[in-house]
Amino acid sequence: MYFLFYLALGFVLLFLNNDLSKAVITLMNVIIVLVPLISTIFGVMYFYNSKEFTELLLAQPLKRSSIFLGQYLGVAGSLMLSLVLGLGIPFVLYGLFKSDTIWDFSLLLITGAFLTLIFAALAFNIALSNENKIKGFGYAVLLWLFLAVIYDGLFLMSLILFEEYPLDSFSLAATMFNPIDLSRTLILLKLDISALLGYTGAIFKQFFGTYRGLIVSITMLILWTVLPIWRLAYKAKRKDF
Amino acid sequence: MIQIENLCKRFGRNQVLSNLDLDIHGSGIFAVLGPNGSGKTTLIKCILGMVVPSSGEIKVQGSTIKKNWKYRQEINYLPQIANFPGNLKVKELIRMIKDLRQKDSMEEDLIGLFGLDPFLDKKLSTLSGGTKQKVNIVLTFMFDCPLIILDEPTTGLDPASLIKLKELLLKEKTKGKTILITTHIMQFVEEMSDEIVYLLEGNIFFKGNVEQLKSNTNQTDFEHAIAAIANQTSDA
Numbered sequence: 345m346y347f348l349f350y351l352a353l354g355f356v357l358l359f360l361n362n363d364l365s366k367a368v369i370t371l372m373n374v375i376i377v378l379v380p381l382i383s384t385i386f387g388v389m390y391f392y393n394s395k396e397f398t399e400l401l402l403a404q405p406l407k408r409s410s411i412f413l414g415q416y417l418g419v420a421g422s423l424m425l426s427l428v429l430g431l432g433i434p435f436v437l438y439g440l441f442k443s444d445t446i447w448d449f450s451l452l453l454i455t456g457a458f459l460t461l462i463f464a465a466l467a468f469n470i471a472l473s474n475e476n477k478i479k480g481f482g483y484a485v486l487l488w489l490f491l492a493v494i495y496d497g498l499f500l501m502s503l504i505l506f507e508e509y510p511l512d513s514f515s516l517a518a519t520m521f522n523p524i525d526l527s528r529t530l531i532l533l534k535l536d537i538s539a540l541l542g543y544t545g546a547i548f549k550q551f552f553g554t555y556r557g558l559i560v561s562i563t564m565l566i567l568w569t570v571l572p573i574w575r576l577a578y579k580a581k582r583k584d585f
Numbered sequence: 586m587i588q589i590e591n592l593c594k595r596f597g598r599n600q601v602l603s604n605l606d607l608d609i610h611g612s613g614i615f616a617v618l619g620p621n622g623s624g625k626t627t628l629i630k631c632i633l634g635m636v637v638p639s640s641g642e643i644k645v646q647g648s649t650i651k652k653n654w655k656y657r658q659e660i661n662y663l664p665q666i667a668n669f670p671g672n673l674k675v676k677e678l679i680r681m682i683k684d685l686r687q688k689d690s691m692e693e694d695l696i697g698l699f700g701l702d703p704f705l706d707k708k709l710s711t712l713s714g715g716t717k718q719k720v721n722i723v724l725t726f727m728f729d730c731p732l733i734i735l736d737e738p739t740t741g742l743d744p745a746s747l748i749k750l751k752e753l754l755l756k757e758k759t760k761g762k763t764i765l766i767t768t769h770i771m772q773f774v775e776e777m778s779d780e781i782v783y784l785l786e787g788n789i790f791f792k793g794n795v796e797q798l799k800s801n802t803n804q805t806d807f808e809h810a811i812a813a814i815a816n817q818t819s820d821a
Contacts, residue, residue, distance in 0.1 A: 405654055406685065
């Protein structure tokens with residue numbers, strides 16, 4: 345389903361834009377917002393739905409961490425695969441390999457894959473810590489809303505409030521602490537449209553545009569993935585069923 | 586077989602098991618009894634490692650179960666409420682569990698015994714409670730393990746299946762297995778069990794056989810004897 349959605353999305357965007365790099369920009373907006381939402385919801389739903397299954401497995405000679413990590417990788421892996429294949433196929437058919445946007449596009453897919461891993465892991469954490477399904481769902485959606493929308497709002501407000509101070513490093517750090525923002529900036533800068541961002545864009549460009557910046561941001565994304573997974577394994581070992 | 590020392594478990598402020606010591610060895614059928622909420626299921630889940638004890642130690646076959654999961658290879662467990670993933674077929678579920686255990690199994694005899702053949706291709710969500718329980722029993726008994734733990738095995742079973750279950754239990758007992766049962770059906774206990782462990786408020790109140798229990802409480806009827814325990818404690 346998810347795969348077909350991306351497949352259709354890819355084709356429609358290409359058809360409407362008639363240009364690869366423009367389609368990539370549109371896609372970015374979609375990926376940044378939609379991928380986390382879908383991963384979160386799928387993650388929470390899957391966890392609650394397979395509760396009985398989990399209980400069955402727990403009585404079997406299996407390691408707890410392997411049960412939960414297996415479930416997590418199953419969900420995140422299939423979501424990731426549908427994303428990569430669903431978007432990849434139309435673009436490849438359109439002649440991606442011959443164009444120079446291939447790097448932009450692969451960066452887009454990589455960040456999309458990371459976002460899937462991150463938000464599925466966060467969703468599993470929330471579901472594991474909340475026995476109550478509705479609460480768990482609520483928290484998960486709130487988390488998404490916070491990182492995708494509210495965080496940006498707060499960030500902007502703080503920028504306006506503290507206008508007089510030099511905010512370069514603050515805004516850099518703030519971006520780092522939100523995987524959605526981080527991915528967005530990464531892609532925007534890669535697409536060379538940082539001029540749109542004005543002065544801050546220049547600083548960001550200075551940082552993210554370099555190799556060091558890219559490595560630091562990828563490391564942050566990996567950290568964002570590993571920490572929730574680690575907590576998942578830790579919590580799962582101590583939970584009563 | 587199973588040694589439990591100083592086992593404590595609390596859920597929040599609710600102390601379910603307090604300093605429980607229990608030693609079960611040799612073969613036979615051990616009945617774990619007690620009023621609702623006395624910690625029977627919690628005790629069993631602790632042995633299975635599904636509930637993490639607050640303190641204390643549990644040893645199964647001589648090795649501690651903490652941070653250990655391989656010992657579950659030697660346990661067959663029948664959960665109290667048969668919660669199966671509803672989108673699986675009975676056949677698929679059996680195959681999956683076999684896959685997990687990597688052991689010889691004898692599910693065909695059991696499926697025949699409980700007449701489950703017509704249900705093999707049905708989804709688990711469409712089965713009735715009793716049929717689910719039969720599937721549950723098949724899954725539990727299809728592997729040859731020295732320790733069998735049954736949590737309320739009789740729920741939802743019709744009389745014919747109940748007799749088959751009893752026969753099955755006796756057969757397993759003669760093979761020298763240790764069988765742990767919780768149930769509320771006293772007739773079943775009186776008929777089947779070699780030893781009774783009576784739990785009360787998270788501790789063992791009585792351990793012994795049916796005869797001892799009757800003489801302890803000066804009762805001739807087993808059901809009354811059990812009830813007498815409950816009264817004794819409420820008087821005290």
